[in-house]
Structure formats: structure tokens, C-alpha cells
Amino acid sequence: MREINLLAKLPKPKRNVQARGGAKSADVIEVSRQYGEMYFDGPREYGYGGYRYDGRWIPVAEDMVRHFGLKRGDRVLDVGCAKGFLVKDLMAVCPGLEAFGVDVSEYALMHCEPAVVGRLHLGNALHLPFPDGSFQAVISLNTVHNLEREECRRAVREIERLAPGRGFIQVDSYRTPEQREIFESWVLTAKFHDYPDGWRKLFQEAGYTGDYYWTIIE
Ligand SMILES: C[S@@+](CC[C@H](N)C(=O)[O-])C[C@H]1O[C@@H](n2cnc3c(N)ncnc32)[C@H](O)[C@@H]1O
Numbered sequence: 598m599r600e601i602n603l604l605a606k607l608p609k610p611k612r613n614v615q616a617r618g619g620a621k622s623a624d625v626i627e628v629s630r631q632y633g634e635m636y637f638d639g640p641r642e643y644g645y646g647g648y649r650y651d652g653r654w655i656p657v658a659e660d661m662v663r664h665f666g667l668k669r670g671d672r673v674l675d676v677g678c679a680k681g682f683l684v685k686d687l688m689a690v691c692p693g694l695e696a697f698g699v700d701v702s703e704y705a706l707m708h709c710e711p712a713v714v715g716r717l718h719l720g721n722a723l724h725l726p727f728p729d730g731s732f733q734a735v736i737s738l739n740t741v742h743n744l745e746r747e748e749c750r751r752a753v754r755e756i757e758r759l760a761p762g763r764g765f766i767q768v769d770s771y772r773t774p775e776q777r778e779i780f781e782s783w784v785l786t787a788k789f790h791d792y793p794d795g796w797r798k799l800f801q802e803a804g805y806t807g808d809y810y811w812t813i814i815e
Contacts, residue, residue, distance in 0.1 A: 598797075602810045668694070670693055672695045674725070698717040700720070722741060735764045746799065765810075
């Protein structure tokens with residue numbers, strides 16, 4: 598298990614933490630957690646405020662292909678793939694790679710990139726309907742924390758099951774109480790979050806042997 602920032606080349610999103618904190622309510626959170634149009638393409642207080650393809654995942658995809666040594670014919674799965682931007686870019690940077698995605702959002706899948714039609718499955722990270730060891734890499738970015746702690750453990754176990762030692766999981770975290778405070782005024786969908794040590798403990802409990810990193814709002 599190794600901490601490594603595979604999203605280092607992704608541009609930092611612009612976040613108005615104060616505006617989000619002010620607009621947040623139980624109703625807004627409930628709508629966001631439906632992962633529908635409001636979450637992806639509605640106003641910013643409900644989620645992304647417009648989730649559109651702009652090629653920003655290409656350098657990340659290159660780093661992932663290099664990190665896992667992926668090549669033509671290998672299979673890679675993105676758990677929480679949304680509209681399939683990373684799936685598309687993984688295939689673009691590694692011709693012949695068989696990239697797939699899973700997501701709970703029917704809205705995201707119905708508005709996916711044309712290049713990935715048929716490669717994205719409607720499903721839950723809790724139960725991935727694929728045989729043991731069937732992927733050369735499984736990636737999950739900013740998705741696992743949307744489950745309760747025990748469910749996070751199950752999802753991590755699923756990732757390990759599909760690609761033992763060849764996972765990459767990025768989740769919400771914070772290194773200081775100040776970062777935690779900022780995170781808590783920003784967060785909408787995450788049901789479990791913790792300091793890196795808390796996450797490492799969870800990964801260990803799940804028998805996870807892949808790599809990981811943190812999304813930290815500063
Ligand atoms: C913050 S978005 C991340 C999307 C994409 N991975 C990225 O980094 O841009 C979280 C995604 O997780 C999906 N999601 C939430 N809970 C899930 C679950 N239990 N199983 C699979 N996907 C889930 C949402 O629909 C959404 O697409």
C-alpha cells in the first residue's frame with residue numbers, strides 16, 4: 598500500500614467555500630445525493646455546477662497508464678466514473694486499452710461521452726459485478742467516501758478483489774483541524790471522511806494492498 602498523488606496534473610477546482618457553506622441545507626444535500634442533473638449540471642450549490650469534458654484528465658490518464666504499466670488488451674475499471682471522462686482519456690492515451698466504468702448515476706451514464714457508450718455500467722461500488730482478478734487496474738476517484746464507514750470498507754474490498762494490489766483510491770481527507778473545518782463547510786455528499794490515518798486503518802481492515810491519495814481542500 599502506497600500513498601501517491603496520481604492526480605497531481607489535474608487543475609485545482611475553483612471553490613467558493615463561504616458561498617457553499619451559506620447555501621447548504623438538508624434539502625440541498627438530499628438533492629445532491631441523488632446524483633442527478635442538479636448534482637452534475639445544476640447550480641454550483643448542488644454539486645459541480647456543470648460537469649463537462651474539457652480534456653483535463655488526459656495528463657492524469659497518462660500518469661495512470663505509466664503507474665500501472667497498462668498496455669493494449671489490459672482491462673481497467675473506473676468506479677464512480679460519472680460521465681466517463683477518465684475512461685475516454687485512458688483509451689485515448691493507451692490505444693487498445695479496454696477501459697470501463699461503473700456509477701450509480703443513471704443521469705451521468707445517459708449524458709456520457711459518445712466515445713464510451715457501452716463501456717459504462719449502472720452499478721454500486723458496494724457490489725461490483727465482475728469476477729475476481731478480472732482487471733489489471735481499478736481506479737476510484739472521490740467516490741468511496743459517499744458511503745457510510747462499513748460500506749466504504751466493503752467497497753474497498755471489492756476494488757481489491759477485482760485487482761489485488763493494483764487499485765488506486767482517492768478520497769476526501771484533511772491533515773489539520775483547520776482543513777477539516779473548511780472541508781465540513783464544503784462537503785455535500787460524503788458520508789464518511791477522516792484524517793489519512795483513519796483512512797489507512799480502514800484500508801487495512803479491508804485487506805487493501807493498492808495505492809491511494811487524498812482530496813484535501815485548502
Ligand atoms: C465526486 S463524483 C466523482 C466523479 C469522477 N470520479 C471524478 O473524479 O470526476 C462522485 C461520483 O460517484 C458516484 N457514486 C456515488 N455513490 C456511488 C456508489 N455507491 N457506487 C458507485 N458510484 C457512486 C456519483 O454518481 C458520482 O459520479
